[in-house]
Amino acid sequence: MPSTAQYLMLSGTLFAVGLIGVIVRRNMITVLMCIELMLNAVNINLVAFSHRLADLQGQVFAVFVITVAAGEAAVGLAIIIQLYRMRSTVNVDEVKTLHG
Amino acid sequence: MSMDEISAQMPLLVFLVIGTLAVASSILVVAMRNPVHSALFLLLTFLCVAVLFVIKSAEFVAAVQVLVYAGGIMVLFLFVVMLINYRHLPEDRVLSKVWLGGIGVGLAVFVLFFSLVRNGAYADQAPDAAKKLSTVSESYLTQHPSDPSKLVRRTRDRENRNAEAVGMALYRDYLVPFEVVSLFLLVAMIGAIVIGKRELSSEEEESTPQFILERAEVEKEVKESMSA
Numbered sequence: 001m002p003s004t005a006q007y008l009m010l011s012g013t014l015f016a017v018g019l020i021g022v023i024v025r026r027n028m029i030t031v032l033m034c035i036e037l038m039l040n041a042v043n044i045n046l047v048a049f050s051h052r053l054a055d056l057q058g059q060v061f062a063v064f065v066i067t068v069a070a071g072e073a074a075v076g077l078a079i080i081i082q083l084y085r086m087r088s089t090v091n092v093d094e095v096k097t098l099h100g
Numbered sequence: 101m102s103m104d105e106i107s108a109q110m111p112l113l114v115f116l117v118i119g120t121l122a123v124a125s126s127i128l129v130v131a132m133r134n135p136v137h138s139a140l141f142l143l144l145t146f147l148c149v150a151v152l153f154v155i156k157s158a159e160f161v162a163a164v165q166v167l168v169y170a171g172g173i174m175v176l177f178l179f180v181v182m183l184i185n186y187r188h189l190p191e192d193r194v195l196s197k198v199w200l201g202g203i204g205v206g207l208a209v210f211v212l213f214f215s216l217v218r219n220g221a222y223a224d225q226a227p228d229a230a231k232k233l234s235t236v237s238e239s240y241l242t243q244h245p246s247d248p249s250k251l252v253r254r255t256r257d258r259e260n261r262n263a264e265a266v267g268m269a270l271y272r273d274y275l276v277p278f279e280v281v282s283l284f285l286l287v288a289m290i291g292a293i294v295i296g297k298r299e300l301s302s303e304e305e306e307s308t309p310q311f312i313l314e315r316a317e318v319e320k321e322v323k324e325s326m327s328a
Contacts, residue, residue, distance in 0.1 A: 023202030
């Protein structure tokens with residue numbers, strides 16, 4: 001059976017890769033995908049500790065995190081579509097009206 | 101090595117293979133130029149993570165992961181990628197201006213996590229954690245016994261009642277958070293519809309495609325000739 005530490009390392013790796021993607025990529029859709037990746041890494045932690053501590057709370061929270069991720073994806077993609085209609089771009093660097 | 105030892109090592113083997121696959125495909129999500137390829141590798145990552153949940157005996161979360169992530173969210177992403185014609189977008193640079201800093205921050209976070217875990221805090225094998233978890237599920241179900249007459253089909257497998265136990269926890273102990281989350285989903289749905297709605301201004305009505313206007317003209321003429 002893989003230990004909790006191995007699960008934590010895996011989830012840390014996935015989280016770091018997602019974080020790199022959020023900062024590095026310019027395409028907004030890919031940025032949103034990387035945010036989903038980070039949320040999934042958090043879920044791995046919750047499930048691993050639920051198993052270790054023999055407590056169902058972790059799994060219940062993982063279900064809640066998945067729900068919030070679904071809502072976040074829906075609203076984020078709607079914003080991206082509306083932005084594409086108004087600006088004809090999904091590039092993060094080109095949307096800088098609030099930049100000052 | 102006997103058969104029992106091999107089967108005891110099986111979860112670790114599956115973890116190593118699937119975990120490597122998950123990390124590799126997550127790196128490809130970030131590295132791929134085409135958003136469709138990114139989305140497909142994200143799907144692979146989600147499926148690998150679902151397998152990892154099964155190893156840690158969280159079958160219900162794994163099922164929800166496949167249904168919601170791989171089923172719902174991925175379709176939403178692919179739909180939007182298809183809706184936005186990315187081929188028409190200028191693709192001079194994929195990476196943002198701060199890509200070097202981004203990779204630096206990511207590596208720093210990675211090293212931070214690694215140094216935290218490497219401390220040896222959770223390196224030991226939690227002995228018979230799986231059995232303890234199933235005992236907890238069992239005690240949960242005996243603590244809140246469900247009315248057997250109301251259940252269509254009782255789970256025969258006494259070893260694995262994860263979905264039933266999580267459902268009991270969701271609907272009894274976490275009922276208020278559950279309702280709040282359902283309200284959150286309603287708000288997200290309304291928000292997505294309102295934000296994504298196309299507003300038909302007079303300017304846009306003028307830009308109706310030509311063939312639709314021609315078709316309307318033809319239909320009008322036909323109607324007039326019929327009535328005459």
